[in-house]
Amino acid sequence: MEPNSSVPGNVSAPPGVPSDELLITGTFGTVLSLMYVSGVAGNVYTLAVMCQSVKCGASMYISIINLALADLLYLSSIPFIVCTYFARDWYFGDLGCRILLSLDLLTMHASIFTLTGMCTERYMAVTKPLDTVRRSKGYRKGMAGAVWSLSLLLTLPMMIMVTLTEGKGKGVKRMCAPTWSLDAYRIYLTVLFSTSIMAPGMVIGYLYSRLARTYLESQRNPINKKENKRSPKQKVLIMIFSIVLLFWACFLPFWVWQLLRLYDMSPQLSSQTQKCINYLVTCLTYSNSCINPFLYTLLTKNYREYLKNRHKKFYRFTSAFRKRGSGLQCSSWGRSMSSSNHYDYGSETLGMSSIRDMK
Numbered sequence: 001m002e003p004n005s006s007v008p009g010n011v012s013a014p015p016g017v018p019s020d021e022l023l024i025t026g027t028f029g030t031v032l033s034l035m036y037v038s039g040v041a042g043n044v045y046t047l048a049v050m051c052q053s054v055k056c057g058a059s060m061y062i063s064i065i066n067l068a069l070a071d072l073l074y075l076s077s078i079p080f081i082v083c084t085y086f087a088r089d090w091y092f093g094d095l096g097c098r099i100l101l102s103l104d105l106l107t108m109h110a111s112i113f114t115l116t117g118m119c120t121e122r123y124m125a126v127t128k129p130l131d132t133v134r135r136s137k138g139y140r141k142g143m144a145g146a147v148w149s150l151s152l153l154l155t156l157p158m159m160i161m162v163t164l165t166e167g168k169g170k171g172v173k174r175m176c177a178p179t180w181s182l183d184a185y186r187i188y189l190t191v192l193f194s195t196s197i198m199a200p201g202m203v204i205g206y207l208y209s210r211l212a213r214t215y216l217e218s219q220r221n222p223i224n225k226k227e228n229k230r231s232p233k234q235k236v237l238i239m240i241f242s243i244v245l246l247f248w249a250c251f252l253p254f255w256v257w258q259l260l261r262l263y264d265m266s267p268q269l270s271s272q273t274q275k276c277i278n279y280l281v282t283c284l285t286y287s288n289s290c291i292n293p294f295l296y297t298l299l300t301k302n303y304r305e306y307l308k309n310r311h312k313k314f315y316r317f318t319s320a321f322r323k324r325g326s327g328l329q330c331s332s333w334g335r336s337m338s339s340s341n342h343y344d345y346g347s348e349t350l351g352m353s354s355i356r357d358m359k
Contacts, residue, residue, distance in 0.1 A: 039286070089173040161179050254284060
């Protein structure tokens with residue numbers, strides 16, 4: 001099912017490898033190696049930057065650290081895949097089968113669950129801002145731990161039921177294969193497709209449709225007509241949705257291809273064509289982890305802008321409130337010290353209008 005597990009079906013070729021197949025394998029290995037170098041460099045840089053910013057406890061930074069960690073773990077399987085494709089054998093033992101084939105599922109679910117959590121957090125920040133502010137750093141770390149625990153729970157069946165088998169025929173080498181029946185394997189992969197693509201997609205689609213309706217209503221009745229351009233908060237929402245769309249664009253073709261073959265619904269294609277499609281969808285999944293660091297950089301830039309504007313608005317509100325309080329206190333003191341019953345309405349009106357202008 002996974003890119004790693006698609007190897008066993010192709011390692012039964014005779015020792016003499018055709019030149020065209022060697023060319024395809026070489027191209028595939030080169031592309032994956034370049035993705036590995038660029039993706040690891042980008043995600044390590046993201047982690048280095050985020051670890052400096054996470055001290056403030058903002059949920060966005062903790063979520064991006066989790067996404068970058070998931071990308072790094074996913075990219076770490078590339079050297080083993082490239083080695084297996086070139087050697088046409090599995091050299092990493094039974095434990096390697098269980099860990100490497102499960103790593104793809106673990107990181108895939110951790111990424112989409114984290115993105116779903118980010119969308120939920122942004123939705124709550126818009127609809128219930130006070131509840132979001134009251135959440136502690138420990139709560140956000142606990143949610144991150146829950147995401148990884150749930151992802152591991154969904155991955156455990158693959159880790160337990162996959163084993164290394166020895167080939168019996170001539171030219172058949174070692175391969176990783178599930179030990180359960182075909183029907184059980186189909187059900188399991190269908191469940192994983194639902195938990196990694198379908199269910200998160202429905203939740204995120206619902207949240208963004210509600211947010212879109214909220215913003216449309218706010219545009220019809222704007223509080224400040226001068227704010228026609230997108231606010232930092234809107235930019236953050238757009239960037240999160242861009243990361244979600246990239247995830248679906250990279251992983252949906254892979255899942256569709258795997259399920260078509262699993263349910264014997266794939267078109268009649270030659271083995272060479274099927275191998276090329278398998279290489280293509282595999283590269284597409286890894287490209288997600290290479291592009292993500294650039295989106296993380298843009299997201300954190302917009303998020304810093306959003307936090308800065310929020311702090312400015314909060315400071316203006318508290319400053320105006322304090323000035324208003326001190327003005328009212330001075331007015332009351334002046335009235336108590338005055339021996340006259342006359343009231344200077346003009347000065348009082350002027351003072352209140354200046355307070356309103358400060359807000």
